[in-house]
Amino acid sequence: MTDTPTHCPYCALQCGMNLGGGPAPAGAVRPGSGPPLRVTPRADVPANQGGLCQKGWTSAEVLTVPDRLTTPLMRARRGAPLEPCTWDRALDRIAAEARRLRDAHGPDAVAVFGGGGLTNEKAYQLGKFARIALGTSQIDYNGRFCMSSAAAATGRAFGMDRGLPGPITDLAAADAILLVGGNVAETMPPFMRHVTAMQRAGGAFVVVDPRRTATARQADLHLQPTPGTDLALANGMLHLALTEGLVDEEYVAARTNGFAAVRTVVNSYWPDRVERITGVPVPHMREAVRLLARGRRSYVLTARGAEQHARGVDMVTALINLALALGLPGREGSGYGCLTGQGNGQGGREHGQKADQLPGYRKIDDPAARAHVAAVWGVDPAVLPGPGRSAYELLSALGTAGGPRMLLLFGSNPVVSAPRAAAVEERLDALEFLVAADFVLSETAARADVVLPTAQWAEESGTMTNLEGRVLRRRRAVPPPDGVRTDLEIIAALAGRLDAPGVWSAEPAEVFDELRAASAGGLADYSGITYERIEREGGVFWPCPSPEHPGTPRPFLDRFATPDGRARFTPVEHSGAVEDVDADYPVYLTTGRVLAQYQSGAQTRRVRPLTDAAPEAFVEMHPDLAERLGIDDGADVRVASRRGTATVRARLTDAIRHDTVFMPFHWAGEGRANLLTNPALDPVSRMPEFKVCAVRLEPVAAPRASQIDEPGAAREPSGASR
Numbered sequence: 001m002t003d004t005p006t007h008c009p010y011c012a013l014q015c016g017m018n019l020g021g022g023p024a025p026a027g028a029v030r031p032g033s034g035p036p037l038r039v040t041p042r043a044d045v046p047a048n049q050g051g052l053c054q055k056g057w058t059s060a061e062v063l064t065v066p067d068r069l070t071t072p073l074m075r076a077r078r079g080a081p082l083e084p085c086t087w088d089r090a091l092d093r094i095a096a097e098a099r100r101l102r103d104a105h106g107p108d109a110v111a112v113f114g115g116g117g118l119t120n121e122k123a124y125q126l127g128k129f130a131r132i133a134l135g136t137s138q139i140d141y142n143g144r145f146c147m148s149s150a151a152a153a154t155g156r157a158f159g160m161d162r163g164l165p166g167p168i169t170d171l172a173a174a175d176a177i178l179l180v181g182g183n184v185a186e187t188m189p190p191f192m193r194h195v196t197a198m199q200r201a202g203g204a205f206v207v208v209d210p211r212r213t214a215t216a217r218q219a220d221l222h223l224q225p226t227p228g229t230d231l232a233l234a235n236g237m238l239h240l241a242l243t244e245g246l247v248d249e250e251y252v253a254a255r256t257n258g259f260a261a262v263r264t265v266v267n268s269y270w271p272d273r274v275e276r277i278t279g280v281p282v283p284h285m286r287e288a289v290r291l292l293a294r295g296r297r298s299y300v301l302t303a304r305g306a307e308q309h310a311r312g313v314d315m316v317t318a319l320i321n322l323a324l325a326l327g328l329p330g331r332e333g334s335g336y337g338c339l340t341g342q343g344n345g346q347g348g349r350e351h352g353q354k355a356d357q358l359p360g361y362r363k364i365d366d367p368a369a370r371a372h373v374a375a376v377w378g379v380d381p382a383v384l385p386g387p388g389r390s391a392y393e394l395l396s397a398l399g400t401a402g403g404p405r406m407l408l409l410f411g412s413n414p415v416v417s418a419p420r421a422a423a424v425e426e427r428l429d430a431l432e433f434l435v436a437a438d439f440v441l442s443e444t445a446a447r448a449d450v451v452l453p454t455a456q457w458a459e460e461s462g463t464m465t466n467l468e469g470r471v472l473r474r475r476r477a478v479p480p481p482d483g484v485r486t487d488l489e490i491i492a493a494l495a496g497r498l499d500a501p502g503v504w505s506a507e508p509a510e511v512f513d514e515l516r517a518a519s520a521g522g523l524a525d526y527s528g529i530t531y532e533r534i535e536r537e538g539g540v541f542w543p544c545p546s547p548e549h550p551g552t553p554r555p556f557l558d559r560f561a562t563p564d565g566r567a568r569f570t571p572v573e574h575s576g577a578v579e580d581v582d583a584d585y586p587v588y589l590t591t592g593r594v595l596a597q598y599q600s601g602a603q604t605r606r607v608r609p610l611t612d613a614a615p616e617a618f619v620e621m622h623p624d625l626a627e628r629l630g631i632d633d634g635a636d637v638r639v640a641s642r643r644g645t646a647t648v649r650a651r652l653t654d655a656i657r658h659d660t661v662f663m664p665f666h667w668a669g670e671g672r673a674n675l676l677t678n679p680a681l682d683p684v685s686r687m688p689e690f691k692v693c694a695v696r697l698e699p700v701a702a703p704r705a706s707q708i709d710e711p712g713a714a715r716e717p718s719g720a721s722r
């Protein structure tokens with residue numbers, strides 16, 4: 001069997017890999033044993049340059065997990081067991097339920113929830129399916145939990161939202177990178193090559209994270225703020241830039257609008273006031289600003305730590321303001337960038353699975369956008385619904401009066417990954433009908449009335465848009481197992497049963513051609529991109545409005561995508577986390593990821609080398625805090641917030657602040673971090689506050705002898721001060 005060049009199924013780095021035969025390259029370490037397809041890294045892909053992380057190396061094992069779904073499953077009624085059935089019965093039943101509920105309650109009675117791991121073709125087709133096969137406005141996706149704050153902030157500042165401002169290899173030539181709220185050494189390990197290359201050439205790596213992560217340990221400077229205070233930190237750094245004369249006044253005058261109002265606001269962010277809010281010493285802030293400003297070829301990068309807040313858009317805006325004041329965006333080899341998360345986190349938010357969106361990053365309430373897309377779809381613009389609910393609002397409306405009564409889920413596992421997950425479970429159970437398409441029985445699929453077994457990445461083709469904005473080919477290496485269909489085949493079959501207007505191809509290349517036409521003239525214009533070009537050129541950067549157009553690796557060099565071509569400053573003020581610590585819940589909880597697990601864990605918890613490396617849920621805490629609470633390393637701990645209680649293993653480390661604990665969200669059941677998280681939403685992006693809420697911790701077992709004479713000591717920890 002010959003090698004098939006493709007990309008990893010997991011994160012947005014979209015590392016290049018070959019699937020197939022041939023010996024592994026000498027020296028390659030591959031954990032695990034005997035996947036059906038041999039994975040070898042590709043050296044010709046700039047993002048990974050021959051590297052892969054442990055998840056990538058073992059990705060092929062998910063193709064043959066013992067509990068892989070290979071037949072549709074259906075319940076005769078709620079409460080009855082899931083039982084195998086034929087495709088015809090499953091699809092007929094779904095179509096019949098959709099019709100029944102639509103006829104009785106209107107088209108918004110049926111909802112769709114998508115994912116940022118879906119190919120561009122699927123994301124596009126799912127959005128089209130919702131709007132013209134179901135006629136529903138009720139569609140959103142898990143990217144709302146991921147990139148939405150950065151997307152809204154960059155849209156506001158630059159007029160366009162596209163991950164990194166240029167090719168990833170540009171990073172190596174930077175003077176400095178300020179990475180705020182990203183643990184790339186664990187979340188996209190080969191990314192560190194680019195950082196290391198920069199450091200070797202004399203560039204400085206500055207990391208802002210409440211934890212001294214693997215990433216922070218490689219930093220030249222680590223700022224360790226209280227969660228939820230990045231906005232104050234950014235305003236404080238801009239204040240210092242002004243007092244030290246580091247603002248690029250010429251650039252500000254030539255390429256931006258609105259700096260005066262920002263100048264006024266940051267005036268009151270005195271260094272020692274900011275130190276009090278953030279806990280970051282003033283000399284560290286000063287050094288960070290100096291490093292960033294020294295050569296005007298620097299990057300401000302954000303990831304989820306800075307973005308997953310109920311004020312996430314403003315958090316990112318404050319950091320963009322800093323980047324703009326230093327004159328970084330719109331210059332080659334510098335700028336602001338957001339690190340996209342999921343495999344197709346970027347493309348998945350461009351082609352219409354978002355509640356307010358049509359393909360090509362168009363607004364669904366824009367009459368010109370509606371007319372263009374309706375013409376491509378062969379329908380009257382008047383039949384297109386308006387904007388629907390955002391992800392968490394959609395999930396919380398399920399089964400309520402006036403909310404959707406049926407949900408079709410493609411590519412997400414919200415029982416584990418949505419905030420306040422226990423309440424989301426209740427909403428899912430209140431539905432009249434739940435459909436999940438997945439290749440394994442995820443915790444959410446296990447609650448469905450019909451489960452549809454779908455093909456995996458190596459069994460289908462399509463395109464993915466990586467964190468650089470580069471559109472890549474995913475190639476089919478093996479056929480799907482018997483009984484399994486692709487998402488595109490499922491969508492086409494359902495559209496047929498619902499008598500949907502227009503063409504419903506299940507061929508990725510044909511769907512991509514339609515996507516190109518639908519995106520033409522939009523912000524995310526893919527019309528000049530073809531499968532052949534991607535293959536020949538190793539990927540094409542959007543926007544790419546014609547076959548002759550070279551693509552756009554660095555979009556803002558001449559002008560920003562705003563109407564007047566200038567970037568926009570927006571003044572923003574610090575207000576802190578929605579839920580602050582108090583006597584009852586005295587410790588901050590933040591959440592995130594570990595290297596060996598991916599997202600809700602539906603895939604990676606089924607791969608032996610990965611579960612060996614990261615077997616169970618835990619809470620990371622400082623030994624001093626643990627001591628005060630009578631918690632031993634490795635002991636079971638009850639972590640309680642106003643939403644619920646989780647039970648997990650304590651892991652002590654002095655790499656975290658005294659006032660903060662950290663839980664990864666990859667595990668199901670009683671160790672779920674999302675039993676605790678606060679679903680407070682950002683007013684603009686509708687991003688939940690995943691990264692900070694208030695909790696109380698107590699040992700599960702009887703307190704140790706030293707605590708017994710202090711009644712209540714373990715219940716009401718008083719020493720956990722801010």
Ligand SMILES: Nc1nc2c(c(=O)[nH]1)N[C@H]1C(S)=C(S)[C@@H](COP(=O)(O)OP(=O)(O)OC[C@H]3O[C@@H](n4cnc5c(=O)[nH]c(N)nc54)[C@H](O)[C@@H]3O)O[C@H]1N2
Nearest residue numbers: 181182183187227228303304305341342592593595598599
């Ligand atoms: N191994 C692995 N890799 C992944 C994923 C995975 O699940 N597992 N998921 C992929 C996806 S979808 C995404 S979105 C990316 C996410 O990639 P990252 O954003 O790098 O991952 P997180 O662990 O969510 O958060 C990063 C850091 O933010 C810090 N943090 C928490 N609160 C704050 C805060 O208030 N301010 C600051 N400055 N930092 C804070 C945390 O301590 C954490 O170290 O990873 C992608 N890659």
Ligand SMILES: Nc1nc2c(c(=O)[nH]1)N[C@H]1C(S)=C(S)[C@@H](COP(=O)(O)OP(=O)(O)OC[C@H]3O[C@@H](n4cnc5c(=O)[nH]c(N)nc54)[C@H](O)[C@@H]3O)O[C@H]1N2
Nearest residue numbers: 142145146411412413417437442591592599600602665690
């Ligand atoms: N507490 C806390 N919660 C978080 C976060 C956090 O930092 N903290 N991060 C949030 C972020 S950034 C994200 S992106 C979300 C992610 O969380 P989820 O949306 O739950 O993402 P996954 O676990 O990737 O779920 C994907 C599901 O779809 C299946 N799947 C994968 N590919 C396909 C496909 O092509 N087709 C179909 N039909 N199914 C497929 C997988 O088997 C899996 O069951 O979690 C969010 N939740």
Ligand code: SF4
Nearest residue numbers: 008010011015053056
């Ligand atoms: S860094 Fe991301 S894309 Fe690369 S191998 Fe790991 S999971 Fe896959």
Ligand SMILES: [Mo]
Nearest residue numbers: 145146341342
């Ligand atoms: Mo994400």
